[in-house]
Amino acid sequence: xxxxAVGRRSGGRDAAxxxxxxxxxxxxxxxxxxxxxxxxREGEIQRLLYLHVPLAVMSLGAFLVACVAxxxxxxxxxxxxxxxxxxxxxxxxxFVVLTIISGSIWARGFWGTWWxxxxxxxxxxxxxxxxxxxxxxLRSSTDESRRGRFSAVYSIVAFAAVPVSFYAVxxxxxxxxxxALDSDGLQIDSGIFFWLLVSQVAVIVLFVALxxxxxxxxxxxxxxxxxxxxxxxxx
Amino acid sequence: xxxxVAAAFAVVWFVLLVYVAFVGLRTARISREVELLTRLAExxxxxxxxx
Numbered sequence: 582x583x584x585x586a587v588g589r590r591s592g593g594r595d596a597a598x599x600x601x602x603x604x605x606x607x608x609x610x611x612x613x614x615x616x617x618x619x620x621x622r623e624g625e626i627q628r629l630l631y632l633h634v635p636l637a638v639m640s641l642g643a644f645l646v647a648c649v650a651x652x653x654x655x656x657x658x659x660x661x662x663x664x665x666x667x668x669x670x671x672x673x674x675x676f677v678v679l680t681i682i683s684g685s686i687w688a689r690g691f692w693g694t695w696w697x698x699x700x701x702x703x704x705x706x707x708x709x710x711x712x713x714x715x716x717x718x719l720r721s722s723t724d725e726s727r728r729g730r731f732s733a734v735y736s737i738v739a740f741a742a743v744p745v746s747f748y749a750v751x752x753x754x755x756x757x758x759x760x761a762l763d764s765d766g767l768q769i770d771s772g773i774f775f776w777l778l779v780s781q782v783a784v785i786v787l788f789v790a791l792x793x794x795x796x797x798x799x800x801x802x803x804x805x806x807x808x809x810x811x812x813x814x815x816x
Numbered sequence: 817x818x819x820x821v822a823a824a825f826a827v828v829w830f831v832l833l834v835y836v837a838f839v840g841l842r843t844a845r846i847s848r849e850v851e852l853l854t855r856l857a858e859x860x861x862x863x864x865x866x867x
Contacts, residue, residue, distance in 0.1 A: 611825075625818035632828055679831055683824045690820030791835075798842055805849045812856050 596797050599790035606783035610776070618776040621769065626690045631776060633683040635784035636676045637706070641743050643673030643788060644713065644736070651736035654729060661796075663729040666736045668795040670716050672788060677710045705746035712739045 614631035621627050647669035654662035684703070685695045697703055716735055723731045769777070 626820055628818075628821050629824050632824060636828075675831070675835060679828050682827050682831070686820050686824040686827070690818065794839060798839070798846065801846055802842075802849075805846065805853065808853055809849070809856075812853060812860065 593797055596790060596793035599786060599793055603783065603787040603790045606779070606786050610780040610783040613776045613779055619770055619772045621773060623691065626687060627773075629683055629687045629690075630773070631780040633680060633687060634777060635781040636683065637680040638781060639784045639788050640673045640676035640680055641709075641747065642785070643669045643676060644709075644740055644743055646792075647673065647736040648740035651733035654733040655737075658729070660729065663732055664796055664799055665792070666732045667720070668792055668799070670713055670736065672791050672795070674710070674713055676784075676788070677706075677713070681707070681710065701749040701752075702746065705742070705749045709739075709742050709746050712742055 610631060614628055618628070618631070647666045650662045650665035650669060653659075654666065688697065689695050716732070716739065719735065720728060720732055
């Protein structure tokens with residue numbers, strides 16, 4: 582089932598509004614994170630928190646969106662949910678790459694090494710990246726008639742790995758990865774936490790903007806292909 | 817500013833800009849396609865009008 586092209590005009594405006602909101606919020610988050618938020622005992626390098634943590638959280642959030650869209654696809658068999666699965670995983674992977682890059686730079690500056698294989702958070706997060714990275718290879722090699730169902734099932738099964746990464750750092754005793762919030766409460770200054778929340782909202786809005794833009798482009802592209810076939814057949 | 821902080825922000829923004837450029841290229845391709853189909857539709861309309 583496809584969405585009518587006529588009703589999509591407001592979709593373009595929607596994407597533009599979300600993109601503008603993301604730009605404003607990112608600007609506010611950067612100014613706040615760099616110039617207003619207090620510095621903790623780690624010093625300047627701690628400001629990477631405002632980039633690294635929201636990207637990491639949103640990457641897992643994107644996989645949650647893909648999982649929910651996968652469940653909806655299996656229930657309703659509507660193509661739009663299959664598109665949400667694919668686009669969410671693609672954006673989630675982009676955020677994963679940015680998280681690993683920013684985390685590695687922080688680790689180099691703070692620990693003196695780019696990566697620590699003994700840390701469960703880092704390793705489980707890398708495993709998640711590989712699981713979702715394999716999605717596109719496997720999807721493209723699946724028969725087109727079963728591609729939607731395969732993607733939906735994969736997005737649901739793969740999501741099982743996400744809570745493992747989230748709780749690994751809390752359950753592991755020998756982890757060196759810092760945690761902002763644990764069972765004992767907030768582990769950072771409330772001023773830092775406030776700007777972390779602002780950065781998180783900015784990255785969530787950025788995700789929604791990218792999702793809407795990608796979906797709009799894919800649907801427009803598909804309509805154009807249909808139109809081309811109609812025009813060429815009628816010529 | 818700490819060098820590592822600057823490097824991380826630079827890399828993240830660079831990757832995001834590359835992504836935006838990629839989206840821009842796709843938009844340009846869609847725009848070309850629309851132009852082509854418009855010409856095709858116009859030609860067909862002219863053929864239909866011709867006696």
